[in-house]
Amino acid sequence: MKIPTPSAGLKTLFKGIFWLSSAVLILSITAGVIYLLSAHTNPSGKRVIQSLGDAVVISFDESDIPHIQAKSSSDALFALGYLHASERSWQMEVNRRLASGRLSEVLGKETLAIDRFIRTLGIKHAAEKQFDRYPVATKRLLQSYADGVNAGNAHLGWALPLEYFLTDSRPGHWSPTDSVAWMLMMALDLGGNWHKELQRLELSQFLTTKQVWEVMPAYTPGEPVSNIDFAKMYRDLNVFNPNPLARDQKSKKLPATELAINEVLGGKEGIGSNNWAINGKLTVSGKPLLANDPHLGLSAPAIWYMAHLEAPGLNVIGATLPGIPAVVLGRTDKFAWSFTNTGPDVQDLYIEQLDPKNPGVYRSPEGLVPFKVREEIIDIKGEPPLRFLVKETRHGPVISESYARAKRAIDTDRFALALRWTALDVENQSVAGLLEMNQAKDLDSFKLALRKNYAPMQNVVIADIDGNISFQAAGVAPKRTLHQGLYGVAPALGWEKQYDWTGYVPFDQLPNSNNPDANWIATANQQILASNNPNPLTGDWELPTRYDRIVDLIKNTSSHDLPSMKSMQADTLSLGATPLLELFKSAQSKHPLAQQAFELSRNFEGDMRVDSAGALIFNAWADQLTRKLFSRLGYLFTENYGSRSFRQALTLQLQNPNSPWCDDPKTELFESCAEASNAALDKALGVLSTQFGSNPKNWTWGNAHTAVSEHRPFSKVPLLGSLFNLTQAFPGDSFTVNVGRLELLRADNPFETKQAPSLRTLYDLADLEQSLFIYQTGQSGWVQSKLYRNMSALWAKNEYLPLQMKPAKVSRQLNLNTKEK
Secondary structure: OOOOOOOHHHHHHHHHHHHHHHHHHHHHHHHHHHHHHHOOOOOOEEEEOOOOOOOEEEEEEOOOOEEEEOOOHHHHHHHHHHHHHHHHHHHHHHHHHHHHOOOHHHHHHHHHHHHHHHHHHOHHHHHHHHHHOOOHHHHHHHHHHHHHHHHHHHOOOOOOOHHHHHHOOOOOOOOHHHHHHHHHHHHHHOOOHHHHHHHHHHHOOOOOHHHHHHHOOOEOOOOOOOOOOHHHHHHHOOOEOOOOOOOOOOOOOOOHHHHHHHHHOOOOOOOEEEEEEEOHHHEOOOOOEEEEEEEEEOEOOOOOEEEEEEEOOEEEEEEEOOOOOOEEEEEOOOEEEEEEEOOOOOEEEEEEEEEOOEEEEEEEOOEEEEOEEEEEEEEEOOEEEEEEEEEEOOOOEEOOOOOHHHHHHEOOOOEEEEEEEHHHOOOOOHHHHHHHHHOOOOHHHHHHHHOOOOOOOEEEEEEEOOOOEEEEEEOOOEOOOOOOOOOOOOOEEOOOHHHOOOOEOOHHHOOEEEOOOOOEEEEOOOOOOEOOEOOOOOOOEOOOHHHHHHHHHHHHOOOEOHHHHHHHHOOOEOOOOHHHHHHHHHOOOOOOOHHHHHHHHOOOOOEOOOOOHHHHHHHHHHHHHHHHHHHHHOHHHHOOEOOEOOHHHHHHHHOOOOOHHHOOOOOOOOOOHHHHHHHHHHHHHHHHHHHHOOOHHHOOHHHHOEEEEEOOOHHHOOOHHHHHOEEEEOOOOOOOOOOOOEOHHHOOOOOOEOEEEOOEEEEEOOOHHHOEEEOOOOOOOOOOOHHHOOOHHHHHOOOOEEOOOOOOOEEEEEEEEOOOO
């Protein structure tokens, strides 16, 4: 049989296609090489910037920390802005757009819900009003920083970070109010109390107040801060949506962008940190030691950028936030400081009653008053712009028209939900406070600067070379009186004067301590009380598991040094697991792998090491037991299990072997908690064998518990996510000192973590040049740079890099000049 051969015409066509494809490939490779050579991923050499006051020298040490030497503070901050833009341009662009509600201009309708919510809160409007009141000297420093950012972006040239090409965008103009707005976004991320209030309102549709407290207990030892039967109050007023979802229905499937509001804008349980200081009586050197590890969302690049600023009256090194012109966490040559989130209740939701005859007014204690109204316009890539009205009451912006969950819960024909939040106050000058902290000469002047910190309120622990250790809660919080009103635990009635704020707690009545007799200070978002004010700052403290473990570790060593501090930051014993171990180890299962799982778990005592199979089996069991008890809440469980762990509720219910929450309502017989535990173990072993194979020896915690540093916005885009995201096996759980909070129902893998130590720092006040740091990515925001990811493995293994003002070696240098030399 003769095989036909291609005609001459086809041969010519094939040759043409081949040469065209080859040419396209060669051009693509050439363009890629030119781009990589042109991109300023490691700024060095000389730059001429005529708007600079005087020349600035920037030396990069072996940890890639820039050491900025300037002849004035304004030039130092200009240089910091220049570096932030040079190294983190895309991150800053996302930050700027997020804080202004302008993501949709470049990302399209997927971010519309976030933009609308931010516009409703009025973050940028509040920042502009606050900036107007800043001192002139502070305004000039903020302007110098903004000028540096814009100069840094301009000097990037055409070879911008890849994200700009992928979104067909360019860096926008940075203004001083963008820095103030980003500080407000940090306060929003760290102040999620309004989410808890909304969840209690949602639960009140189906549960009594007593049952709500069983599902969402507040950590306030002793009797609750409020005795009001709020569920009955809401029902009596017919507050709820007249066409609600039944709790066992599927959610109205809120769009992913609506659920993302919780991810981007706070509302997650356990946003916080650890810090502690030990004075010289308990250290090898006889001088204090200080540790800090803030627990924020893991991002790629990291939220932090390390830098050293040196100018007349300024000598400070530590962690900066791209977008804010200051070292937020760090040290001078005489003292060091650290932050954890105090977690005060600075956000209250108010149910505002509408006039059915005139929706433009609402009820106040003095009668009907009109809403304040403004129009917002959001430009959307590829879509027509969205125009909408934002309403404000005397308490604050109405969020129930821009947040689907709030709108779903209430009867919006008769009521609205408004948010009162301290950070939006025109008096807020937190950025000015940071700048003054950086210029402080000693502990006294540093504490004076803390008085300007408004929001977010922070637990500040400080130590100096003279041997002092000190603690101060710094920020504003509304005055509340125990057992009066709702104490901020659930939405209040906006027309009742008794629920209005009556002022803020005076600074001198905030919790503080100086050189305590215990010889140590520690905070980990646990309850703190002032000696001269018995009223707690919130009714929703975090569980004290990390704090209790830190205290144990301090007391278990008679004389501390940097190695013992490293060991403490690496500790993975979970005091959130230990109360459940007896029930876990007594659980029975008919699963074929049960005996092997039992042998691997026999000696598990709550230590969440990466090589522990017992840790994974326990967490899988606890996950399934939590679902068994609380999944009857339907969408109110599935939408929240992840932003909340339900661990406190689980632990409290299991104290009663016959808790009604352990009973399966779908069966006729009553099930005890032991029977619920057995069923949970069966389910857990089935899930583990499906996910990790039939050999339980491979079920190690590190195989499941991975730390994922997510890129915005490409984290979930196929292929791009694997390029931009960073992933490491990681120890710990939601309750360990070395924290790694589980994602639970927020991810396909419930055991992965996206919230862990975003930074670790250690300071030895006997020699501050021995200070150490690490975080989970690298200094660079350029994905093609090795400095995008060079710290990742070190961070996962609790290793550190030096944080020195006088490094022995310089890896490269950048000179910013005012004219050619």
